[in-house]
Amino acid sequence: MTDTTGMTETTGAARTTVRDCVLRLCRDTGMTTVFGNPGSTELRMFRDWPDDFSYVLGLQESLAVAMAAGHAVGTDRAALVSLHSAAGTGHALGAVFNAYHDRVPLVIVAGQQSRALIQLRPFLGADEPAQFPRPYVKFSRQPDRASDVPAVLAEAHRIAMTHPRGPVFVSVPEDDWDRPAEPVAPRTVHGAFTADPEALAALAARLESCARPALIVGPGVDDEHALPEVRVLAERMRAAVWISPLSGRSGFPESHPLFQGFLPPVADQLAARLEAYDVVVALGAPLFTYHVHTEGRLFPATTELFHLDCDPAQAAWLPTGTSIITTLKPALAQLAAQVGESDRKPPPLHPTPAEAAGDNLTPELVFDLLRNRLPRDRVLVEETPSHRDALHARVPIEVTGGFLTTGSGALGWGLPLAVGRALADRRRLVCVVGDGSALYSVQALWTAAQHRAPVTYILLDNSGYAAVRALGRRIGIAPVPGTSIEGIDFGALAGSFGCPASYVADPRDLSAAVDQALALGDDAGPHLLHIRLTGTGTDTALYGSGP
Structure with a gap:
């Protein structure tokens, strides 16, 4: 004993x-x-x-x-x-x-x-x-x-x-x-370290002298809780702020007037977005994350790139730019202290898409409801690759830790990730997941039910791997075999794991169904809302067709 x-x-x-x-x-x-x-x-x-x-x-x-x-x-x-x-x-x-x-x-x-x-x-x-x-x-x-x-x-x-x-x-x-052993004490970890002050001073001087600066916020900002420091620096410089391609986190208030959107994981499109700036500073960002290959430049020839990150291996493989190895919070605080208030003209406001309408139940209708009904401090977990661009465009994230997804693309992450995140503080969160993604890890509903994890799952059912179909169309392959998933009753599947579920396929019923799913208390356990999409939305133009 x-x-x-x-x-x-x-x-x-x-x-x-x-x-x-x-x-x-x-x-x-x-x-x-x-x-x-x-x-x-x-x-x-x-x-x-x-x-x-x-x-x-x-x-x-x-x-x-x-x-x-x-x-x-x-x-x-x-x-x-x-x-x-x-x-x-x-x-x-x-x-x-x-x-x-x-x-x-x-x-x-x-x-x-x-x-x-x-x-x-x-x-x-x-x-x-x-x-x-x-x-x-x-x-x-x-x-x-x-x-x-x-x-x-x-x-x-x-x-x-x-x-x-x-x-x-x-x-x-x-x-x-x-076997016998001797107890050991935990090793103390003081994780923050700051770059050479001369390197930061040189960057601050360049930011003072440039005409059109931009910041690229990567997942490291959210991981290091550096959003307040990024905001101060951006506002002092009146810099445009982008989020890095396929970021697993947010890291900047997306309704902020300096926010410009999400960079695409396509080289020529990314370069086109950034050619308007003379100095770009990437913060905790794997900037050159691409999903599909295109010919042409990786980065605008007339734009100077700086990269701040705590990972020396990441800095070593970057194909261009000047890297400064540092954790972000102390480095950003030093930069903000050395950069004066700018009178530059601020960047243009990021456009907000029009409210979705129509007779079909599209992901845009769902996301518009989430934008209007989801409390701003509620965590949103996402794994719906074919509709991710539409979600980003329509559901702004405002707070540190408010958005989680996979930054590497291996499916099956979102549904169980939401369980663990909900168990951390017992506050209800929302997980938007595609039908294809959910089937990689649907057993996590059993754990959610056993531990009464406060997760509202919004499952977008487009009957297959729509992201793969969209990429196939992009490179001239259609149809793509093995991308159809039909006939799965997700409500019955959830119920068999002990997770209550509801279903909607008519856009006239959507608002009430979403309201009911979001209104559940923190002690109510998990719930799955199965939404049968009857319109494709924007999955037909994954990453767009150009800059």
């Missing part, structure tokens, strides 16, 4: 085990909610499972990782994930890929067969566990000795929480948990 100090009683003297030391470390670092899907090689980790820990079960390993990511974003702490050995880790890798690109701090602990069996290539063993999740983790290791497990986990946690934050991976043989 386990006593209140976390020590395990044995015949004879009491001793601390690896499990005792790891549980203590988890308490000290705030990782007492574990997301996982249990397997045989993790069982000894759960012996005498303490009452102050909670286990959130995902019915597939990628769901566990995505839910943990939502929880980490909501708590601003690393979240703990428990995976099975080779097979379970393999199932989870699509979500690990997302977490890595979205800089979400996760501590992933994977089971492994007993040390005595490893040389015999055992059933469900991982041959090279530390190599398996690379390159999409910041740190990956199987400790050489059982007694090293607590220290390796403490190191892993520190690396996960150091900017640029991200997932880490530790493989633990199953017999290590009962």
